[in-house]
Amino acid sequence: MKQNEMVAQKDYWAKSACKMCIHTCAIRAHVVDGVVVKIEGDPDNPGNRGKLCPKGQSGINRLYDPHRVKTPLKRTNPEKGVGVDPMWVPISWEEALSTTAEKLKAIREDDPRKLLVSINDFHRIHIWGWGAAFGSPHYFSTVGQYCGAAYHPTNGILDGAFAAINDYDHCKYWIQIGAGDGFSAHLHLASSIKRMADARVNRGMKLVVVEPRMSAGAAKADEWIATRPGTDRAFVLGMVYTMLYELNVYDAWFMRKHTNGIHLIQKDGNMLRNPENNKAMVWDTATGQARDSDAEMDIQDMALEGSYQVNGVECRPAFQVIKDSLADHTPERMSEICSVSAATIRRIAKEYSDAASIGSDITLDGKEYPYRPAAVNYYRGAIGHVDGGLDALAMKLVNLIVGNIDVPGGHLGVGLNHQQLIIEEGQDGMMKPQPHLLHPPGAFITKPDSFQMIEWYPIGIDPGHLCAANIMDPDHFGYDYQPEALIIEHSNPMWNLSQTPKVKEVFKKLKFIVAIDIVLNESSDWADIILPDLSYLESDLLICIESPMVTGYFYRRPVIKPLYDSRDATDILSDLAERIGFLPNWNGLLNHTCFLAPEYHLEPDKVYSNLELTDRMAKSIYGPDQGLEWFQEHGHATRLLRPDELYMSAAQKGLRIPIYFNFIKEVGEDLDKKMKAAGREWDTSSYLPVPIWRDSHPLHNVDPEYDMYAFAFKEAQSNFSESTTMPWIEEVISCQPIHLGVMINGKTAKAKGIKTGDVLKIESPFGVVEGLARVTEEVHPECIAISNTISRWSRHPVGKRKINTHFNQLLPADVKWTDGMTGHLETATRVKLTVIA
Amino acid sequence: MRYGMVVDLKRCVGCQACTVACKSENGNGPGIMYTKVLDQVSGEYPNVRKQFVPVLCNHCKNAPCQRVCPTGATYKREDGLVLVDHDKCMGCRACYVACPYNNRIFLKRGKTKSGYYGKEMTPYEKVKYAEHQDGIVEKCKFCAHRIDEGITETSCSQTCPADARIFGDLDDPESKVSRLIRSRGGRQPLCEDDTDPSVYYLD
Amino acid sequence: MGRAIPLVEKEFVSGFRQQTEWAWLIASAFFFGKVGSGLFIMSVVLDSRLGMLVGLLIVLVGKGGAHFLYLGRPWRFWRGMARPNSAWIARGIWAMSFMMAAGFLLLLLPMSSALYMPLAVFASICAFVVAVYDGFLLTSSPAIPIWNSALMPVLCMFYSFLGGTTMVLFMKHMGFMQLDEKFAAFLPTLEIGLLVANLLIVLMFLMGSINTGSAGRESFDLLVKGPYALPFFSLAIGVGLVFTLLMSVFGGAHAGAGTVALITVADLVGHFFIFFLLLKIGVFKPVLGFLKI
Ligand SMILES: Nc1nc2c(c(=O)[nH]1)N[C@H]1C(S)=C(S)[C@@H](COP(=O)(O)OP(=O)(O)OC[C@H]3O[C@@H](n4cnc5c(=O)[nH]c(N)nc54)[C@H](O)[C@@H]3O)O[C@H]1N2
Ligand SMILES: Nc1nc2c(c(=O)[nH]1)N[C@H]1C(S)=C(S)[C@@H](COP(=O)(O)OP(=O)(O)OC[C@H]3O[C@@H](n4cnc5c(=O)[nH]c(N)nc54)[C@H](O)[C@@H]3O)O[C@H]1N2
Ligand code: SF4
Ligand code: SF4
Ligand code: SF4
Ligand code: SF4
Ligand code: SF4
Ligand SMILES: [Mo]
Helix, strand or coil: CCHHHHHHCCEEEEEEECCCCCCCCEEEEEEECCEEEEEEECCCCCCCCCCCCHHHHCHHHHHCCCCECCCCEEECCCCCCCCCCCCEEECCHHHHHHHHHHHHHHHHHHCHHHEEEEECCHHHHHHCCHHHHHCCCCCCCCCHHHHCCCCHHHHHHHHCCCEEEECCCCCCEEEEECCCCCCCCCCCHHHHHHHHHHHHHHCCCEEEEECCECCHHHHHCCEEECCCCCCHHHHHHHHHHHHHHHHCCCCHHHHHHHECCCEEEECCCCECECCCCCCEEEEECCCCEEEECCCCCCHHHECCCCCEEECCEEEEEHHHHHHHHCCCCCHHHHHHHHCCCHHHHHHHHHHHHHHCCCCCEEEECCEEEECCCEEEEECHHHHCCCCHHHHHHHHHHHHHHCCCECCCCCEEEECCCCCCCCCCECHHHEECCCCCCCCCCCCCCCCCCCCCCHHHCCCCCCCHHHHHHHHHCCCCCCCCCCCCEEEEECCCHHHHCCCHHHHHHHHHHCCEEEEEECECCCCHHHCCEEEEECCHHHCCEEECCCCCCEECCEEECCCCCCCCCCECHHHHHHHHHHHHCCHHHHHHHHHHHCCCCHHHCCCCCCCCCHHHHHHHHHHHHHCCCCCHHHHHHHCCCCEECCHHHHCCHHHHCCCEECCCCHHHHHHHHHHHHHHHHCCCCCCCCCCCCCCCCCCCCHHHCCCCCCCEEEEEECCCCCCCCHHHHCHHHHHHHCCCHHHCCEEEEHHHHHHHCCCCCCEEEEEECCEEEEEEEEEECCECCCEEEEEHHHCCCCCCCCCCCCCCCCHHHHCCCCHHHECCCCCCECCEEEEEEEECC | CCEEEEEECCCCCCCCHHHHHHHHHHCCCCCCCCCEEEEEEECCCCCCEEEEEEECCCCCCCCHHHHHCCCCCEEECCCCCEEECCCCCCCCCHHHHHCCCCCCEECCCCHHHCECCECCCCHHHHHHHCCCCCCCEECCCCCHHHHHCCCCCCHHHHHCCCCCEEEEECCCCCCHHHHHHHHHCCECCCHHHCCCCCEEEEC | CCCCCCEECCCCECCEEECCCCCHHHHHHHHHHHHHHHHHHHHHHHCCHHHHHHHHHHHHHHHHHHHHHHCCCHHHHHHHHCCCCCCHHHHHHHHHHHHHHHHHHHHHCCCCCCCHHHHHHHHHHHHHHHHHHHHHHHHCCCCCHHHCCCHHHHHHHHHHHHHHHHHHHHHHHCCCCCCCHHHHHHHHHHHHHHHHHHHHHHHHHHHHHHCCHHHHHHHHHHHHCCCCHHHHHHHHHHHHHHHHHHHHHHHCCCCCHHHHHHHHHHHHHHHHHHHHHHHHCCEECCCCCCCCC
């Protein structure tokens, strides 16, 4: 139904898409006399099948929040600071946009790099590049780096995917490490809870959850294994050792057929190549000689193990190299590191490899696939650390060993958008690594240009957390300019970035801040101008984000007429681009980020409305008959993925996937060379082709006076912490023990004389916060765990607890504390506790 | 016909979507929760067990709340629903102390006159709070208004992402609830009180 | 971990929950109901019209007023008479209404009237029901085990008699009531006897409540060890029963108006607090008892 016809009705249900977290569940809103009285899951959608999580249910709170920004606002109090009232006054759109454009135009003419950009709107990925089109290389915020910098690139390298998930429909033994999939967070929660529950209860899938805290998942698991933060790799490598050295189980067929485990590797770790044609080589046991990897060979004859001499060069198959690299990763040694007993590591390795039923097949839709119903799934908790790249590789390795990558029951790649997996041919018959699905990598330069130093993290995703340190100490890496302004859209850098005290200093420095927002947060409290965005229930968008098991676009449509004088963020940014004078760049970028087909390309000098853009995008992807009108009539264009889309994507194209990550090593060596040539000291030691444990991890080498670990977590009720401004959510979480204070283990608390309700001073080497103690058995004795829901200080009246504990104040944010390979920031820290009241 | 609910404790992940869905459906103001999900934690680290236990009115067959109600405001319907007639209730709260499950909620005077942001109510609150009265006792109504419209699914079970709340006819041996109770051995809460609840738990 | 099952308030944790709705207004109503009807019955027996009037007024204004104030929708109080067949509250309201009607009519009738005696008996029976129905109300609730005790109505009855007796003593010493000498001499002994009896019944009640299951035990602990132990032992038992008993035995009703006033106040304080505290310590059972905690 056309928009105006729909909203003209007295009583209707409008289909749209949720935006209360980063993902998108299909919803329908019940509207009576123009008022949204209920939001439910869209029962017809194959994704969430009518289900919503509590945040999705609370969308009404967000829509009708009286503290929403209703008109453009201007600050009248020149003083800025935490808790300082900006004394907003409403202004016209014209004044707001012209003031903003004037300031930014001046900056752009002077040096566009003086603008910091913080655009985090995950639903509108097409606008992320606005800063780049402006000419600013900066990203002063965090999305990917706090969760996926070390995750997305490895998925891209292994599956051509952005995310990954175990196969909900077929897995029988699911190990979940530091992730909320199916219980509390991560991919499409409302859909995944159902899939996980079906797997557990209907199919009797066994679930093991590895977490320093008893998360919702751990509570439901058959077994909860508590690790020390930042040591999950050790646990997993202990498993791998057990499998390779003690149980002798691994999927040799899979490695020979589908991976580079057979490629010969020289002593220095580099590939052995045929000097004549530069081809990778494998050892043919039938003929007893090295052959080109694409030579005709019986698969049985490809050597996985052993050591060989080829033209006088000593080499081993990649699999052997992996095995040798892990020769000292015994469960005993790994146990010391991760605090899980060696016996448990061995037992889990055994259960896991038994459950994988290596060698078995399954027929789906008339097609036979290998069947490996055991897999390890992981996310932020597991890899959000220094050496997170190696953590991610280790998690991949333990999956690869049983041959479960992209096969039924195993570990599956999940696409970023409708394109699903990006499978292209690379070198040596391998799939081309796709570490950069969000934007192309920053090209190396000898002096970093962006404050987040993306030029020096060739595999990583913008480590926005490095900005503050570089801005406050520009000489260290040689920045010869200073930022003057900041544009924020759907982002809260003051809250989300680590080492907040430094971030605050940056905010203080800035002469002009503009924020596109709908409810003010810790960051927009510092803005000079606020431009009100439409809420998700009032705006149009086609979205498809990391949806497991489902593909296609969800259609976010306005379920009512906009309540206030707000404008769609895309329209605001287009308008600004025109006023500032870079519309052609902006439109050129949109052609790309909206997947516009050539016939729908935008003219460089015309401002296109969001509706027009959406229409062109729809037609570009679905054809001329399926524009915006089609979506208004039919709703979402989502459907379940077919087995042939879910499984064996690389293999279907005859491409191998890596088990030996020489790509990473090569990138590291290349970077090392460039850095040396530039006379820079830069640690590239983490660019390893095989994940190993490294004792150098700074988290475990902190002054022992900081005797506890600390980390933060999400649960189903919270989105970061922003959802605490929703009264229904706030009401619920203020009754839930895990959200009522800093979780500390009973025995530890007793030893330290801490009781529930005590006010604690929590001190890390990087910052200090206060918190209310909550004594519990649900956390590792060496840790405190801090819910995101107790971390707010914005001026919004809802969600103010007696004591808020903003975890990020405790985190470090510098190069030392950043994963060298991927730029992931360290998300755990070390603290000492003192009772102060 | 006897409506009832099966709560599958194995499936429930404690997400509280049901708690919020109920508030949203019924326009329940601050502090009014017809249902909620309780944590039940036992043991010492590392041998800890945690269960999530959703609770709501059990629509007891022998409902003490109904028995003690002096006004007859609390009544039982043919289809098994135990409901409160808002216009008859005088707010004596005898039912509150009589419900073994502590599922009844008294709406203090003025409760429906202000919302989460104070006296100035949101458009949603204006519409939905009008369905309530203050000074009376309320509780989960098994979404009677939905049933009356022909939707035999409650708001909480509709949203429950884990499908841990299943609504249906206990009298029909072929209904999903009856089959689940048979096959998984459903148990009624506090059955020793002889209330014969219409909510069964699967553990 | 200390106690396995926690006592929880608004937290979403399964455990024992205290009832929070019936508190001082209901306790006041119970208190006035018992003192008033006790006084009324004694006054009927002693033929004191003033006593009857005061008794009626205490019930009407004190009990009625407290209930009225307590109701969420006070003007719907009349609806509370709808279901006497199953609800003790309805029975209570009926009893109170009859007591008022009969009681006031009685005041208007000369003693010599043929109607007087039957009406007096009827009014006294109604007053008796008013005095003890809340005991049945509490007993009939399966939800709160400590209330669910057969001794509850007995407790109510004895407190009512005690309250009535104390009030009569007080009125006599204040000179409001002329009593037959025989009765007057017997009163202090009755008072002492009732005090002892009440002490015993409270003791029995408490001993019985230890065995009312885990929730009853929780209530018991709250009363004798928990936050309510201090007011319980000092006010309900100490002031209300022990102090009054000692005063009655050693100072006694002969010690003069001042002492009697003190005894009266102490007794009433104890009376109010025992019921107030018994309400406060009402603890529900954990809902899913079968799930092992
Ligand atoms: N301590 C701690 N820090 C974390 C995390 C954590 O778990 N703990 N998580 C990290 C992760 S994984 C991520 S991805 C980041 C996320 O960090 P952010 O992207 O900053 O988080 P959000 O809270 O989703 O969004 C920021 C702001 O967007 C605004 N907003 C909401 N809706 C709209 C809208 O419709 N339009 C516009 N224009 N604005 C809107 C709100 O003001 C909100 O505060 O945080 C990271 N930081
Ligand atoms: N409910 C909800 N869902 C969401 C979001 C949301 O805000 N709310 N945001 C979306 C976004 S942007 C992201 S990034 C994902 C995040 O999804 P997840 O990564 O699943 O969620 P988190 O709670 O951030 O972190 C996962 C878990 O790691 C644990 N943990 C912390 N440190 C360690 C460690 O060292 N080792 C191990 N093994 N575990 C550890 C924490 O206790 C936590 O339970 O969720 C997405 N989905
Ligand atoms: S999982 Fe995310 S998108 Fe889905 S209902 Fe919850 S908040 Fe909305
Ligand atoms: S919605 Fe379902 S899974 Fe979530 S807490 Fe409620 S019953 Fe449990
Ligand atoms: S659960 Fe309580 S309120 Fe519901 S019917 Fe039973 S006794 Fe009544
Ligand atoms: S509060 Fe209302 S519903 Fe409850 S017993 Fe009294 S009159 Fe009946
Ligand atoms: S059945 Fe309806 S009223 Fe009862 S708890 Fe569920 S949503 Fe609320
Ligand atoms: Mo994230």
